[in-house]
Amino acid sequence: MKQVVWTIAGSDSGGGAGIQADIKAMQSFGVHGCTAITALTAQNSLGVEALNPISTEVIESQLLALEHDMKAAVIKIGMLANVQQIQLVSEHIKHYQSTWSVPPLVVYDPVAIASSGDLLTEEDTVSAIKECLLPLVDVITPNTHETQLLTGVYLIGPSAVREAAAKLQSWGAKAVVIKGGHWDYPSGYCIDYCIDGSTDGGSEYWLGNEKIQTPHSHGTGCSMASVIAACLAKQYPLKDAFILAKAYINQGLKAAVRYGEGIGPVAQTCFPENLDDYPQVIEAGSWLADELDFDAPNEFTMAAGFPACESKQLGLYAVVDTVDWLEKCLAQGIKTVQLRMKQGTERELDDAVAAAVMLGKKYDGHVYINDHWQLAIKHGAYGVHLGQEDLLEANLVAIKEAGLRLGLSTHGFYEMLRAHNYRPSYMAFGAIYPTTTKDMTGQIQGLEKLKHFVPLMSDYPTVAIGGIDLARASEVAATGVGSVAVVRAITEASDYQQAIAELQMAINSDG
Numbered sequence: 001m002k003q004v005v006w007t008i009a010g011s012d013s014g015g016g017a018g019i020q021a022d023i024k025a026m027q028s029f030g031v032h033g034c035t036a037i038t039a040l041t042a043q044n045s046l047g048v049e050a051l052n053p054i055s056t057e058v059i060e061s062q063l064l065a066l067e068h069d070m071k072a073a074v075i076k077i078g079m080l081a082n083v084q085q086i087q088l089v090s091e092h093i094k095h096y097q098s099t100w101s102v103p104p105l106v107v108y109d110p111v112a113i114a115s116s117g118d119l120l121t122e123e124d125t126v127s128a129i130k131e132c133l134l135p136l137v138d139v140i141t142p143n144t145h146e147t148q149l150l151t152g153v154y155l156i157g158p159s160a161v162r163e164a165a166a167k168l169q170s171w172g173a174k175a176v177v178i179k180g181g182h183w184d185y186p187s188g189y190c191i192d193y194c195i196d197g198s199t200d201g202g203s204e205y206w207l208g209n210e211k212i213q214t215p216h217s218h219g220t221g222c223s224m225a226s227v228i229a230a231c232l233a234k235q236y237p238l239k240d241a242f243i244l245a246k247a248y249i250n251q252g253l254k255a256a257v258r259y260g261e262g263i264g265p266v267a268q269t270c271f272p273e274n275l276d277d278y279p280q281v282i283e284a285g286s287w288l289a290d291e292l293d294f295d296a297p298n299e300f301t302m303a304a305g306f307p308a309c310e311s312k313q314l315g316l317y318a319v320v321d322t323v324d325w326l327e328k329c330l331a332q333g334i335k336t337v338q339l340r341m342k343q344g345t346e347r348e349l350d351d352a353v354a355a356a357v358m359l360g361k362k363y364d365g366h367v368y369i370n371d372h373w374q375l376a377i378k379h380g381a382y383g384v385h386l387g388q389e390d391l392l393e394a395n396l397v398a399i400k401e402a403g404l405r406l407g408l409s410t411h412g413f414y415e416m417l418r419a420h421n422y423r424p425s426y427m428a429f430g431a432i433y434p435t436t437t438k439d440m441t442g443q444i445q446g447l448e449k450l451k452h453f454v455p456l457m458s459d460y461p462t463v464a465i466g467g468i469d470l471a472r473a474s475e476v477a478a479t480g481v482g483s484v485a486v487v488r489a490i491t492e493a494s495d496y497q498q499a500i501a502e503l504q505m506a507i508n509s510d511g
C-alpha cells in the first residue's frame, strides 16, 4: 500500500505551486497525498491577485478528518497565512508527535514569497514560526529569501549558508535544506545545501549543477519539499531524498512550458531516471569545491577515471575472508573474487594479499583486495574495493597510477552520485537484502531501488551485494545488474561447489 503524506498548504488557482504542485509531486514518487488547505490564493502566471486565508475552524476540521482515518507518515507544511494558523498547526503537530504510535515526520517549506515576488504571509509571522513551529520540524526547506527573512543572514557564500542553517537548527529544526535557486555563486551554478542533525555529529551535503535556463520555475520550492516528504515517507535517508528532489526539479525545469503570459510552472514529471538531471555531489578537492573554498580533507588529491574492468558483466562475485576460500572459488571457475580480511597481523595480511594475487594469476581470475590498498599496490592486485568512508583516507592517486581497478561501495542515491565523481572501475550497490555478515542497519536498499540504480549507472559494471542467496539471485540478476556478490551463499552452503554451480546458473539464465 502507498504511504500517506499530508500537505498543509495554500491552493494556487494557477495550478503551478501550493497544494496543486504538492499532490502532483507526491504522486510522481508513488505516495498518496492528502490535503488541509490553509488559503485560497487567486493566482495566475502573472502574480497573486488575492489571498484568502481559510479560518482556523475549517483548517482544523480538515486535520481532524484526516487524523481520524488517514494518519500520515510525513506531514509537509507549506503556506501558513497568519499567526493563528501557525499556532493551530503547531498545536496539532505537537499532539500527533506525542500521541500517534508512529509519530509523523514534519517537513516545513516556509513559503513567504511567491516566485512573482508577492508576499504570501502576514509580516509578523516570523516570531511565531520560530517559537511554535520550528521546535517541531524535522526538515525545513527555505529558499534564499526565506532563509534571509527567518535568520537575518544574507547568503553571500558557503559560510553564510552554514551560519543561517545553524540558526535554524538552534531554534529547533533538526535538519535544514537551503535551496540555492536564487543565488548565482559560483556564477552560472545552482548550489543546494543540506545539514542533517539526526546523524551522529551532524552531516553536511552540498549539491551543485549548472543553472537550467528557463523562466518557468513557478512551484519549484513546493515541489522540492514535497518530493523530500514523499521520499522520507518511503523511509529513504534525507541525503537521498535531497538529491532525488533536486534531480526531479532539474528534470521539471528542463520540461517546463508556459501557461498564460507570465512565469510557467515547473513540469511535474516522474522519478528521475536520467543521470544528466542529477546534480553533482560536491566533493572536497573537486573544481566546484575549490570555487566554494572548501578545505581539502587530507594530503591526498582526488583522483578520477580508474582502469576499466575486462567486461561490464562481472557475473558471480565471491567475497571471502581467507586465501583458502579464495582458491576454492577460483578453482570452481569464478572469475571475480575479493579478499575481505578484517583481521590479521601486518605479516598475515601481507602474506595473504601476496598469495591471493598469485592465485589470481594461477587461475586467470581477477582478485580485488578490500580495504588494504597499500598491500594491493605492493603485490600488484587486479583491483581494490573501497567503501565510502575510505574515499578520503586512501591514496586514490597512487591506486590509479599503479593501474589497479577500483570498485566502490554505495548505499543509496547520494552515495552513488558521490562515487560517480571518482569514475571507478565498477559500482557496487548494497545491501540489497538484510544480511548477518555485516551490520547494515538502515542501509537495506531493496530491489525497487536497485532497479533505479542499475540504469542510472549503466556506463559502469554494476554489482549487487547483501543478503543474496540462490532463491534471490534470479530476481537480482533480472534487474540488469552485471554481477551478484555473495559471502554466505557460498561459504555457508552445505555443498559449496553445488552452490556455486547453481548460483552461476541462476545469474546467467535469462529469467
Ligand SMILES: Cc1ncc(COP(=O)(O)OP(=O)(O)O)c(N)n1
Pocket (backbone or CB within 6 Å): 317, 319, 338, 340, 370, 371, 385, 386, 387, 388, 407, 408, 409, 428, 429, 430, 438, 463, 465, 485
Ligand atoms: C562487491 C562489494 N561490494 C561492497 C562491499 C562492501 O565494502 P566496504 O564498503 O568496503 O565494506 P567492508 O566490506 O569493508 O565491510 C564489498 N566488500 N564488496
Ligand SMILES: Cc1ncsc1CCOP(=O)(O)O
Pocket (backbone or CB within 6 Å): 430, 431, 432, 434, 435, 436, 437, 438, 440, 465, 466, 467, 468, 485, 486, 487, 488, 489
Ligand atoms: C560486505 C557487505 N557489504 C554490503 S552487504 C555485505 C555482506 C554481504 O554478505 P552476504 O552475502 O553474506 O549477505
Ligand SMILES: [Mg+2]
Pocket (backbone or CB within 6 Å): 370, 371, 385, 386, 387
Ligand atoms: Mg572495506
